Amino acid sequence: MRSRLPFPLLWLSLVAMWLVLNGTIAFGHAILGMVVALGAVLGLRTLQVPARRPRKPITALSLASVVLYDILHSNVAVAAIVLSGRRHGRAGFVEIPLELRHPTGLAVLACIITATPGTSWAGYDSRASVLTMHILDLVDDEASIRAIKERYERRLMEIFE
Amino acid sequence: MSDFLSVSLLVAQLMLALAMAFAVIRLLRGPRAQDRVLALDTLYVDAMLLMIVHGMRQATTLYIEIALVIAMLGFVSTAALARFLLRGEVIE
Amino acid sequence: MTDFAALSPLVAVLVALLAIAGAALALIGSVGLLRLPTFYQRVHPPTMGTTGGVGLTLLASMLLFSTLEARPVVHEIAIAVFMFVTTPVTYMLLMRAAVHRDRPGDER
DSSP states (O other): OOOOOHHHHHHHHHHHHHHHHHHEEEOHHHHHHHHHHHHHHHHHHTTOOOOOOOOHHHHHHHHHHHHHHHHHHHHHHHHHHHOOOOOOSSEEEEEEEEOOOHHHHHHHHHHHHHHHHTEEEEEEETTTTEEEEEEEESSOOOHHHHHHHIIIIIIHHHOOO | HHHHHHHHHHHHHHHHHHHHHHHHHHOOOHHHHHHHHHHHHHHHHHHHHHHHHHHHHTTTHHHHHHHHHHHHHHHHHHHHHHHHHHSSSSOO | OOGGGGHHHHHHHHHHHHHHHHHHHHHHHHHHHHOOSSSHHHHHTTHIIIIHHHHHHHHHHHHHHHHHTTTEEEEEHHHHHHHHHHHHHHHHHHHHHHHHHHHOOOOO
């Protein structure tokens, strides 16, 4: 057993979350939070997830703001489609060849695509590394593929690879 | 001004109740099992939001914990149901 | 009904707008769930409830309780993080299940 604390950043943010949720910075709560967070990171280590120190925080921030903007934007777009019943294109599946290989990066990409109304993750072939997704209002296949690759994949590759 | 907020929160609650009613209609109508699971997922998210707005109207933070419990149970149940549809069994 | 009288009008209006906008997104999501013709299209609208609906309602709740109790109340962040992590899991499982069950030769 290694003596080093696994996932130090996660441990620190868990302790911070514990203190914020309890609304105190009392000594007892700090100790209790540290113990609980230690249990969490030790448990996570047994899952053997690939540890990854976050790199390029600026790229991560720009990705987060792009995702937030897209989620707000597509909320309005899907609401308009549901209420008016009209749309520009059709609903359909799109296959996107991905260059992103890192499992964590793929997981984040899956979260982004599913969390955005109007697009959903329908499958991923890890051998061909082709992502299938369903789009509610599909006007131009090529434009959708380019949007995913330029807005999300490029930034995710910078962060994870 | 306080009446305005109370009435607005009541309106939000009524909208959420209507959203739950629509989800129940989809749940009953189907037609396939995945539609029903999707409706169940929508139903619990709407119920969770209803709890939060109810807590705001009562001016107590107690309901936030209730909402968290609804979110956890809802996630586990819909994930288990979706997995059942995928494999035909929950635990392999 | 309760001690909303202590709130400033600005906060009251903001909280009301956020809560109604969040509820409206959830409602439109359910309308879409009911109205759209196929399962793959019906997957999309409920996501509005789980992103925009949850986000706006939690913002309203944080704003209201932080003002009422004159200290930052951020319990809602726990729900937001939980929803952000779990929603994609459910939806991906459900999409995969639907694709799996729609394979040709599978008559269920």
